[in-house]
Amino acid sequence: MKSNILEIKGLKKTFKMPNGHKIEAVKGINFDVKRGEVFGFLGPNGAGKSTTISMLTTQRKATDGEILLDGESLIQHPARARKKIGVVAQHNNLDRGLTARENLIYHARYFGMDMSNANRKADEYLEKFGLADRQHDYVRSYSGGMAQRLKIARAMMHTPEILYLDEPTTGLDPSYRTILWEQMTELNRAGTTIFLTTHYMEEPEKLCDRIAIVNQGELKAIGTSDELKALIPSKNIVSLKLNRLEASYAEAAGRLPGVAKATIQNGILLLFIHDAQPDFNMIIDWTKNLGTELQNISLSTSTLDDVFIHLTGKDFMNHESK
Ligand SMILES: Nc1ncnc2c1ncn2[C@@H]1O[C@H](COP(=O)(O)OP(=O)(O)OP(=O)(O)O)[C@@H](O)[C@H]1O
Ligand SMILES: [Mg+2]
Known part of the structure; x- marks a missing residue:
């Protein structure tokens, strides 16, 4: 049994706006992260992911609750906690008035690395993230993707005990996405715990040991991807593209034989089917009776x-017909 590197109890953040409006960004969440795991934190825009990360990385004060890092209160000992943490924030928080290399070296020195170690690591990461030939240019001259790569390199420089990655693939082309995952996996194998938010569902499915799903400041579910998939009515899904769609079709489809549930997402009618082999003829006949044309029908197994x-009633990615 792995020990917990992080224990989060009743964590809450309420923002008070100047006009008196209160936003409950995080509504008292509880969960643990195990030492050495890759933990995925998934949710739609505005779910409270970045706000949670900002509290876990000491950048924002919690309104209420407790955070134990390595068994010690991070809220009471933020300076000690900071030494163990690496973070790739969602926003660009590089020092734009420094060169890429200076950003890395100053960061490493802040974390107590000696100069030769800092230089060695900087060389390694500048090379890996394709920035070696631009390392002496000011960050203000960097493209979005280059800045993102530098943020990732910086967070990895001091081999943190726990690395937070908030939407780290933003702005990265596919080849650098692969490099990010390779570097992340390498750090993880060497002992770094990873806390990752992402909008691309295939990634957490492949990379994460466990995943938490958050929505509107609340934790909706937590578990392995297989455990989470077991929460939905069935793992076989028929997608129907019709040239006209009405809300009543989902209700009616939900009553068809063999159908556990039906919903409409992104203009597609989804039928959750009990059996691996649905009765396509029956479904096609049913669409004919609706007086609408069936443009496409396909069967897929459920994904995250x-x-x-x-769990959230939201479709924050494009649900592609598979
Ligand atoms: N500094 C702030 N002041 C006021 N409200 C804030 C602040 N930061 C975040 N919020 C609010 O808190 C809620 C959660 O925001 P947060 O950035 O944590 O979401 P998120 O899950 O990271 O979303 P995204 O996927 O868009 O990055 C939102 O309603 C947001 O408007
Ligand atoms: Mg965010």
Whole structure:
């Protein structure tokens, strides 16, 4: 049994706006992260992911609750906690008036690395993230993707005990996405715990040991991807593209034989089917009776995307017909 590196109890953040409006960004969440795991934190825009990360990384004060890092209160000992943490924030928080290399070296020195170690690591990461030939240019001259790569390199420089990555693939082309995952996996193998938010569902499914799904400041579910998939009515899903769609079709489809549940997402009618082999003829006949034309029908097995839709009622990615 792995020990917990992080224990989060009743964590809450309420923002008070100047006009008196209160936003409950995080509504008292409880969960643990195990030492050495890759933990995915998934939710739609505005779910409270970045706000949670900002509290876990000491950048924002919690309104209420407790955070234990390595068994010690991070809220009471933020300076000690900071030494163990690496963070790739969602926004660009690089020092734009420094060169890439200076950003890395100053960061490493702040974390107590000696100069030769700092230089060695900087060389390694500048090379890996394709920035070696631009390392002496000011960050203000960097493209979005280059800045993102530098943010990732910086967070990895001091081999943190726990690395927070808030939507780290933003702005990265596919080849650098692969490099990010390779570097992340390498750090993880060497002992770093990873806390990752992302909007791309295939990634957490492949990379994460466990995943938490958050929505509107609340934790909706937590578990392995298989455990989460077991939460939806069935793992076989028929997608129907019709040239006209009405809300009543989902209700009617939900009553068809063999159908556990039906919903409409992104203009597609989804039928959750009990059996692996649905009765396509019956479904096609049913669409004919609706007086609408069937443009496409396909069968897929459920993905984390479907779990997400089921738990949050939101489709924050494009649900592609598979
Ligand atoms: N500094 C702030 N002041 C006021 N409200 C804030 C602030 N930061 C975040 N919020 C609010 O808190 C809620 C959660 O925001 P947060 O940035 O944590 O979401 P998120 O899950 O990271 O979303 P995204 O996927 O868009 O990054 C939102 O309603 C947001 O408007
Ligand atoms: Mg965010």
